[in-house]
Amino acid sequence: MTNKIELVQIESDHKDVNHFNPDDNVIAREKIQVKATDGFHSKIRKLVAGLGFLAFFGCAWMQWDGHQAVLWDLTNRQFLIFGLTMWPQDLYLLSFTLMISAFGLFAVTAFAGRVWCGYACPQSTWSWVFMWLEAQIEGDRNARRKLDKADISGHKVFLKLIKHLSWVxxxxxxxxxxxxxxxxxxxxTVDLFTFEASWGATSWVFILSALTYLNxxxxREQVCIYMCPYARFQSVMFDKDTQVVTYDVERGEPRSAKRKHVQSADQKPGDCxxxxxxxxxxxxxxxIRQGLQYECISCGKCIDACNTVMDKLGFDRGLIRYTSEHALKHKEPSKIHGRLLGYTAVMSVFVGALLYGVMTLSTVDLEVDRGRGANLFRENYRGDIINSYNLRVMNKTQETKAYQLSVEGVDVESLEGVTTLELMPGEISQLPMAITVRPEHLSQRVTPIEFVVWEIESPDQRETVESRFIAPIR
Incomplete structure (x- = not known):
């Protein structure tokens, strides 16, 4: 299989793509009017698109424990994900998610080429929706081409207006x-329609509306061909076992629309x-008959269309199909798909790290600071050693919680400060604390200690922070 990156020239009856004019060396763009088709791959694409729309719109409007199911609340610096509240200190989990997405995309590409673009990419998915609306309003491919070439009329203006309003x-x-x-x-939503939304939110809604309408x-395909970087580096992830949309040249050539009249003893016409x-x-x-091209988004529409023709002619399906270079050359696939295994292994590591991070994510946050410029220790009139600390306790949930504080690792004589407190959702409390210890209970100058905070109603929800208790040299 060879990678052919070239502009495709098609017979004038079907030319509505980018084409090259050798007289003026200018590439002109003509609107692509896509013909509707149905088949196995089209059904898969619709299913994936439906699930994508359900997730995109559902997660925003769904309520979960009295809150929006998914909300990245930048104003309050908190992120709600199906009852789990994340704060800026938890954003390392986001890095794991991004790495999983990246290596997942790499693995899918190594296995089946650019299927992400053809089945799940938002640009492709929304373009399908816009093209479907266009077909419902203006008619099938031939009707749309005829309408575009027709002179301006009331009927044409009305259809175009309805189409663009639906797009908007x-x-x-x-x-x-x-x-x-x-x-x-x-x-x-309420604020927008009552003109009470903030200027920032209103601006973003209209900016993103314009970008969606434009893209x-x-x-449409110009984003995939010229603007998307994935089209340029996808071939780096391919190998000879990658499944890509391919035209079977050996079976299809020589192609002919009049098979009965061209067959000879020397050469039998192909199935195309x-x-x-x-x-x-x-x-x-x-x-696609010109070979693998970087513009191909592996959507499978050409496969469905070709299979329909093959069925009508009584030929075997698969003249255009997902296949690999090894398969086309009648070779056995490699037993070890190195790139696929490598991408999958790295992705699995990050999946494990993400799961561990989520499972061990605490609902309370505790920070301990001895304070800059503060004395390392002080002594009272009895000779007891006193260390001072500044504690910061944060309720990371969306409910009011009661907490208990304690110190472990040293025999505390007395503890000055709040040890029981109640915090509102997202509330942060700054707590000064002084720990007094008898000198005979200290066996070394620096003693490791731990501050522990836990929910009174759920003792398993706790956070532990290590610190030090410092005593004078004896």
Whole structure:
């Protein structure tokens, strides 16, 4: 399999892609009108898109324990994820999530090429929605092409207006939901329509609406071809066992639309009848028969279209299919898929780290500071040793909690400071504390100690911080 990165020239009846004019050396863009198709891969794509929409819109509007299910509340510096409250000090978990996503994408690419782009990428998914709305309003591919070429009329203006209004509505709902992940979406919706929303939130809603409308409605495949960096470096993750959308040249060539009249004793025509349906259904406008091209997003639409033609002609399916270079050359696949195993192994490590971090995430935070410039210790009139500390206790939950404080590791004679306290959701309490210890109970100059705070109602929810108790040299 060779990687052909080239502009595809198609017969004039089907030319609605980027094409090269040799006379003026200018690349002109013509709108791609994608023909509707149905089949196994189309059903999978719709299922994945449906689940994606359900997650995107559902997580913003869903209530969980009286709060928005997922909310990145930047104003209050807290992040709510299905009842779990994370604070800035917990953002190391976000780095694990990002690494899992990155290596998961690498693993998927090593196994099946650019399927993320074809089935789950937001740019592709929203473009499918916009194209579906366009088809519902303006008609099928031929009707849309005819409408675009028609002179201005009331009917044409009406259809175009309805289409763009539907695009604007989808773009606005999308932007509102996205901003709703950073500010409570229910309050945001009410404030927007009563003109009481903040200038920042309002600006972001309209900016993201415009970007969604532009990217999914107008740019579409241009984002995938020219703006997305993934298209440029995906081949680095490919190997000879990677499954990519491929035209079987050995079986399909020579292609002919009039098979009965070209068959001769010297050469038998291939299975490709040159119907160009694979081109007409392609969202990026390429001809997969020209070989692997970086514009291909592995959506499988050309596979479904070709299989439909093969069924009608009574030929075997799979003239266009997901396959690997080894399979095309009739070779056995490698027993060890090195890149796939490597990406999966690294991803598994980060998955384990994330799970461990979430399972051990405490609902209370404790910080201990001896204070800069403070005396290391002091002595009272009886000769007892006193160390002073500043404690910072934070309730990391969304409920009011009562906490108990204690000191372990040293025989405390007396403890000055608050040891029982109640905190509101997200409240932080600064607590000065002084620990007094009899000198005979100290066997060394520096004694390791631990400050412990726990929920009174749930003693297993606790946080421990190590510190030191310092005594004079005897």
């Amino acid at each position: 509505a989808v773009a606005f709902i999308t932007a509102l939901t996205f901003v709703g992940y950073f500010t409570p979406i229910r309050e945001l 999914a409605g107008w740019l 009848v040159d119907c160009t349906l694979c081109v007409q259904v392609c969202p990026t406008g390429i001809d």
